[in-house]
Amino acid sequence: MPQYDRFYFVELTKDLFGQTGVHRQWGRFGTWGRHRHDWYSTQAEAESALSDLVMQKLARGYLIKLPVSDD
Template identity: 50%
Template sequence: MHLTRITPDANLHRFYRIEIVPGLFGDWGLVRNWGRIGSSGQLRTDWFATEAEAKDARFELHMAKAKRGYE
């Protein structure tokens, strides 16, 4: 899932990418990448025991970012 937030008046050009990936030991990772458009940004992976937990966390993040103006 790729989200962007662009506000030219505030010189705000941001991206937020969320991806669910399987781990090597049956766990699931929620990979988040965010930063200014055109840069490589920051990267973080949170690990979950089940795919359902990772999907719930992704949904919560998506809703939080939507409230902040990401599309």
């Protein structure tokens, strides 16, 4: 079974002025990695960009892992 030692994290985000964007962070496990924010005119554009990113990463072999709850 191959070992995957990289992560790719994406989320929708808003700034203090209400502008919607996509925050992404990637790198090797055990590091902070790199990050980038891309801002969009509308929430619909940001959601579309996020969806496209997820589809691209799934096509490259990344797996979806939901965050662990503190409950």
